Amino acid sequence: MLEFAILGLLHQSPMHGYELRKQLSQVLGGLRSISYGSLYPALKRMRAAGLISTDEPEPHALLPADAPPLTGRRGKVVYTITAEGKERFHELVSQTGPEAYDDGGLFGVRLAFFGHTASDVRLRILEGRRRTVERQREGLRCSLARTRERLDRYTLELQRHGLESVDREVRWLSELIDTERREAGEPPPTTT
Amino acid sequence: MLEFAILGLLHQSPMHGYELRKQLSQVLGGLRSISYGSLYPALKRMRAAGLISTDEPEPHALLPADAPPLTGRRGKVVYTITAEGKERFHELVSQTGPEAYDDGGLFGVRLAFFGHTASDVRLRILEGRRRTVERQREGLRCSLARTRERLDRYTLELQRHGLESVDREVRWLSELIDTERREAGEPPPTTT
DNA sequence: GCACCGATGTATCGTCTCGATACATCGGAG
DNA sequence: CTCCGATGTATCGAGACGATACATCGGTGC
Known part of the structure; x- marks a missing residue:
């Protein structure tokens, strides 16, 4: 479900994790929001699977640049969907089985991306739900x-x-x- | 939340885990049901905390009785609330803070046991919710x-x-x- | 100038929950 | 007399969550 939503959002434009989370909350209908504890591991998984890639341009600051041995500097990370990810998204978007509507959460996400969904698929999902x-x-x-x-x-x-x-x-x-x-x-x- | 519900149900009468689960599903409003993967660990925790006790009378069958080394025989387990558990339950029942109604799940359980709740507490919880x-x-x-x-x-x-x-x-x-x-x-x- | 603060931003940890699954017994229907 | 569905106990791995730490940026007030 998270995977679907993330692919859908990144399909529109690349984004930071922070922005991703905000948009995610809206997409989910406004009440249910996603925590970082779910989001970042999901991004990591999807990156490992080759569905998204990370451009990491800014080291965020020009600190002493040598070993502030605390934990290490963190830069802003922009997540971008890959060709493989787009393929996966269109594959998911055309699914009409029970997995698409049995869970209310996933159904909500499906609905949010109905713009990318064919008319007959839309109908079948709504009826299934x-x-x-x-x-x-x-x-x-x-x-x-x-x-x-x-x-x-x-x-x-x-x-x-x-x-x-x-x-x-x-x-x-x-x-x-x-x-x-x-x-x-x-x-x-x-x-x- | 699970703890509250289990204490509430066992307060009425001792029960098996299986029965507990069925009643739990009803109490939760009928749609949301609790899985064994949540229930048994919760029971184990509560038992360790001394809130409930287990009477384990029947080894369930009079099998060879010596080492069917598969996994070991399992008997029916009856869970009973302890005096400490009752005390804890009444403590929980009289709570009126935000923790009682901020989460919809817990609020539902609170509502299910309004019979054990004082009138003014009921009112405060409903208003908080x-x-x-x-x-x-x-x-x-x-x-x-x-x-x-x-x-x-x-x-x-x-x-x-x-x-x-x-x-x-x-x-x-x-x-x-x-x-x-x-x-x-x-x-x-x-x-x- | 500068101290502080809230928004932006990345990331992990422990705890819990869930769905799937295994194992086991019992009552009754065919 | 066998098979099936209800009853019954229990664990496992995947993953979600809240809390928390760390870090920077753009102000606002002094």
């Missing part, structure tokens, strides 16, 4: 029906709220799907 | 306003949906707070 969330909704409904008897008011409220949230998500996805279909020339089937 | 979510909402609003110009339709939709969800959560919390206040005899202030 809807199926997943609908299944969740069924689970919640059962759970709620089962626990309605041995009533703990607060747990019940929590589940009710959760169910409504999931319900709203299904409706939201349905709207997106309808829009998508309409734009593809296909009239939305009256599946409401 | 609302403040937290309201702050999140502000952040989202700003982010949405900022990104509205450089429009990517899908990211925008994602943020819009996220904002509405947070908005709904605030309203939900407000209802809970009103109910709580009404039951405490205090008429809800007309803060709608």
Whole structure:
């Protein structure tokens, strides 16, 4: 998921880690943000895999230049996507399997880069996501029906709220799907 | 958070790990479930800390009883809360600081055990949670306003949906707070 | 001029969580 | 009488997170 997001952002333009993190937070929908403890190891991995490269021009300062033996000077590092990375990104972008929408986090990132995604792929992902969330909704409904008897008011409220949230998500996805279909020339089937 | 939930469940009755996990999933609101990879280490930790104890009566079967050297026989393990554990639980239950509601997961667990929580503590936690979510909402609003110009339709939709969800959560919390206040005899202030 | 501060910036560490997996027993359906 | 799915305990490696350290830059106030 992180890999996808990073490739997507670097596909637009090279960036520092710091900037990358900020953009990442936005892409993730604004609430969920990525920590450096995840970001830098991910960058290191991707660099090792040849998906990105680092231009490291500025040693950041012209200090004594010889052995301030503390920990060593750190320069700004600009990360750039490689040809291999672009290939990998387009490969990921065209995936439509359950791995693309079963996890909400990855789905969010997929959505954020729908601009790079073909129309039919978009549709398939949205529908897959809807199926997943609908299944969740069924689970919640059962759970709620089962626990309605041995009533703990607060747990019940929590589940009710959760169910409504999931319900709203299904409706939201349905709207997106309808829009998508309409734009593809296909009239939305009256599946409401 | 796990610690709180486990103590809460074992406070009601002793349980196996398996049963514990099922109940845990329900308590967490139905969608989020705990994996064994989290549960068993947590139990081990809590056992080491003296919060719970294990009765291990049945070796599960009367096999040859001597050295099936594969990995060793495993018996059912019943976890029971100790006096120390109960003390810890009541200590946790009466906490009203930000740590009780800043994290949504922990807040959900707190809510599930509101039955063990004093009325004024309940109110303070609900109000704290609302403040937290309201702050999140502000952040989202700003982010949405900022990104509205450089429009990517899908990211925008994602943020819009996220904002509405947070908005709904605030309203939900407000209802809970009103109910709580009404039951405490205090008429809800007309803060709608 | 200069002391301080918050934003920018890179990076690691220990702790925890998760998904996958292995192992093992039990009740019942076919 | 065998196979299957539920019950049940447990670990492993990958990776995510919060906290923290280190370091520079552009101001703002004095």
